[in-house]
Amino acid sequence: MKKMRNMSCQPRHFIVESKMMTEMPTLTTCCEDIKAGEPADYARIAWVQLLRVHAKLTRHMERVAAEHHLTIAQFEMLIILWKNEGISQQELAQRLLVTKGNVCTVLCRMEKNRWVKRDSNPDDGRAYRLRLTDEGRRIIDRAFPHLRERINCVMNTLSEKQLSQLSALLKDLESAPCQG
Numbered sequence: 001m002k003k004m005r006n007m008s009c010q011p012r013h014f015i016v017e018s019k020m021m022t023e024m025p026t027l028t029t030c031c032e033d034i035k036a037g038e039p040a041d042y043a044r045i046a047w048v049q050l051l052r053v054h055a056k057l058t059r060h061m062e063r064v065a066a067e068h069h070l071t072i073a074q075f076e077m078l079i080i081l082w083k084n085e086g087i088s089q090q091e092l093a094q095r096l097l098v099t100k101g102n103v104c105t106v107l108c109r110m111e112k113n114r115w116v117k118r119d120s121n122p123d124d125g126r127a128y129r130l131r132l133t134d135e136g137r138r139i140i141d142r143a144f145p146h147l148r149e150r151i152n153c154v155m156n157t158l159s160e161k162q163l164s165q166l167s168a169l170l171k172d173l174e175s176a177p178c179q180g
Helices: 039-067 072-083 089-096 100-112 134-155 160-174
Strands: 013-017 026-029 116-121 124-132
Touching (some): 039 134, 072 100, 072 124, 100 116
Antiparallel strands (some): 013 026
8 A cells, every 4th residue: 555644634623513413513723832742732632633534534425425315324324234234223323323213213214215124033022133125235335335435545545554553543542431
């Protein structure tokens, strides 16, 4: 993989407000006067960089979803169901880091569009196993290569070693004991 650095992408802003998760956040200048040297300074700079990268990656995913007439929530659900056929609504919610109730509205619309179907779970009469329909599979088969292209475009700026290190660091952050 090639290695490139874009020094113009240094953190200069942080999110101060956002009306909806999918809208572009309002940004204000920050971090220009932080003189890195103290651990707390590095933590704030890294935090801001993570927020900025998250916003950029989310915009990429939203664009791909919109190109295929999907919301980002529908796109994420289709991807998860495509890779994990037969999971429960609770498992889907856990993978999306949302509540089961949050998943329900989107799932109902996807079911109405005939992209997803719910099959009875023989192990638990109160739960369903979620599956893509042929139409749901056609949609994700068309959309996912475009997302993969965007992922490669962004992530190919790092070497394999950097990607491995980044993955390990993000895993550590993901398992932080803080509630949130």
